[in-house]
Amino acid sequence: MKKLVLTGAAGRLGSYLREPLAKMCDTLVSTDIVDDIGTLYDGETYAKGDLASLDDMMRVLEGADMVVHMGAYADEGPFEKLLGPNFVGAYNIWEAAYQRGLKRVVYGSSIHAVGMHPKTDFIDTEVRHRPDTFYGLAKCFAEDLGSMYWDKRGLESVHMRILSCAQVTNARALGSWLSYDDLIQLTQRSIETPVTGFSVVYGVSNNDRAPVDNSKASFLGYRPKDNAEQFADKILAETGPLDSQDKGHMCHGGPFASVELGNSGVATMNIVDDTKKI
Known part of the structure; x- marks a missing residue:
């Protein structure tokens, strides 16, 4: 492959994707709104x-x-704050990809597009949209955008519906964890698969407690290797009784399902900033 583009390259997940993506192509163009992202990998430009x-x-x-x-x-925030980067930004990516003749968009979607489904439902990739926040609504918009651009314009897309890609620090993550190595594998498979059309796949590792059914996306060849069960004894020993009436515990969206619209969901989570440094 001659040229790949990675948006959000300055973000935590982007920091883990830059090096493996640079090895898949002649030129990786990393992009973000910051002035620079520091040292570049071989074949990478900013x-x-x-x-x-x-x-x-x-x-x-x-x-x-x-x-x-x-x-x-x-993160969740007021609709006006998400409108530019999340809603309009998705349209601009798909429209620019179409006009520039790209083959495919590989998109970092989220469980928050279906976050209000109860965790007792073992949901698959065809479950109806049920967003938990404006942030989740933006993911629904981008997924529907991808579906429309495939149906009307023949632009392929793979929507990686990530559950939680961060260090395991709570009981929910025992099911929802996506390791960085599995994120890389999922992204690579989404790029390498010869034909994808419009596809949705859950971004989750091979967790014993995974709450979603990924079988309909098996054609991508994604076979996660990591399992959050290795953290279970420690996490469960530190976790007190959970409130069964709290939507943050009962819904797939976790804390995002319980916050008021427009209020930060990340602020209620203990996310470790382990952004990869060169």
């Missing part, structure tokens, strides 16, 4: 760009084969 600007996305996607779209405002 282009500052604003997702809310179609002109910027047209510029960074020129000559690309595919784009891995991980850029977004990565």
Whole structure:
């Protein structure tokens, strides 16, 4: 592959994708809104760009084969705050990809697109959208956008519906954890699979307690290797009784399912910032 583009390259998940993606192509163009992302990997270049600007996305996607779209405002917030980067940004990626003749968009979607489904439901990739926040609503929008651009314009997309890609620090993560190695594998399979059409796959590791059914996405060849059960004894020993009336414990979206619309979900979570440094 000649050229890949990675949006959200300055983010935590983007930091783990940069090196393996750079090895898959002649040129990796990493992009974000920061001035620079420091030391670059072999074959990697950096282009500052604003997702809310179609002109910027047209510029960074020129000559690309595919784009891995991980850029977004990565939390719940007022609708107006998410409108530019998350809603308009998704449109700009798909429209620029179409105009530039890309084959596929690989998108960092989220469990929050279906976050209000109860965890007692073993949901598959065809379950109806049931967003838990404006953030989740933006993921629904991008998934539907991808479906429409495939049906109407023949632009493929794989929507990696990530559950939780961070260190395991709570009981929910025993089921929802996606390790960084499995994130890399999932992204690589989403790029390498010859034909995907419009596809949705859950981004989750091989956890004993995984609450979702990924079988309909098996054609991608994604076979996660890590299992959060290794953390279970420690986490459960530290966890007190959970409130069965709290939607944050009972719904797939976790804390995002219980916060008021517009209020941060990340603020209620103990996410360790282990952004990869070169």
